[in-house]
Amino acid sequence: MSKVQIRVLTQEQSVLRVLERVLRSNGILSEQYSVGGYGEECVCLERTDHGWEVYDGERGQHYAPFTSLNLRAACLQMLDRLAENDVQSQAMQNEFRRLLRADSRERKKTTQALRVLRTGGARLKLVEGLSGLYPVLRTYASERKKKNTNTIEPPTTAGKVSEV
Numbered sequence: 009m010s011k012v013q014i015r016v017l018t019q020e021q022s023v024l025r026v027l028e029r030v031l032r033s034n035g036i037l038s039e040q041y042s043v044g045g046y047g048e049e050c051v052c053l054e055r056t057d058h059g060w061e062v063y064d065g066e067r068g069q070h071y072a073p074f075t076s077l078n079l080r081a082a083c084l085q086m087l088d089r090l091a092e093n094d095v096q097s098q099a100m101q102n103e104f105r106r107l108l109r110a111d112s113r114e115r116k117k118t119t120q121a122l123r124v125l126r127t128g129g130a131r132l133k134l135v136e137g138l139s140g141l142y143p144v145l146r147t148y149a150s151e152r153k154k155k156n157t158n159t160i161e162p163p164t165t166a167g168k169v170s171e172v
Contacts, residue, residue: 019115020079022108022111022115023079023080023083023108024043024079024083026083026104026107026108026111027043027053027083027086027087027104028043029107030087030100030103030104030107031087031090031100033103034096034099034100034103036090040090041053041086041090042054042065046065046068046070047065048065048066048067048068049065049066050064050065051064051065051086051089051090052064052065052070053082053083053086056075058075058077059075059076059077059078059082060075060076060077060078060079060081060082061073061074061075061082062074062075062076062082062085062086062089064089083104084101084104087100087101087104088101
C-alpha cells in the first residue's frame with residue numbers, strides 16, 4: 009500500500025497565515041509591515057526571547073514596542089497599528105478572530121480524520137495545507153470502513169494529498 013503524505017501546519021504557522029490573509033484582504037500593502045523581522049518604516053512582528061514583539065521600525069530602531077507571550081494578541085496589536093481608523097481596526101480584528109475560529113475547527117476535524125486513518129493501519133506523515141482535506145479524508149475513512157479492508161487506494165486531490 010502506498011503512503012499518503014499530509015503536512016499539517018503548526019498552530020503558530022496557521023495564525024500567521026490568517027494574519028497575512030486579513031492584511032491582504034483589507035488592502036494593507038506588504039511594504040507597510042514585516043512579519044518575522046525588522047522592516048524599515050514598517051509595523052513589525054517579531055519573535056523575541058520575551059515572546060512576540062510588535063513595533064514600528066524606523067531608522068534601524070524599534071519604536072513603541074508591544075510585547076506579548078501570546079501570538080494572537082500580538083497579531084491583534086499589529087492589525088490595530090496598521091488600520092487607518094478605529095472602524096477599520098475593529099473590522100480587521102473581527103475578521104482575524106472569525107478566520108482563526110474557522111481554522112481551529114478545520115484543524116480539529118482534520119486531526120480526528122487523521123486519527124481514524126491511523127487506527128485503520130494507514131501510515132501518514134504530516135504535506136500541503138488543510139483546506140479541503142477533511143472531506144477527502146472522511147470519504148477515504150468511510151470507504152475503508154465499508155470494505156473493512158486495507159486495500160483501498162488513498163484519495164488524491166489537486167495539491168492537497170499526493171501519493172508517494
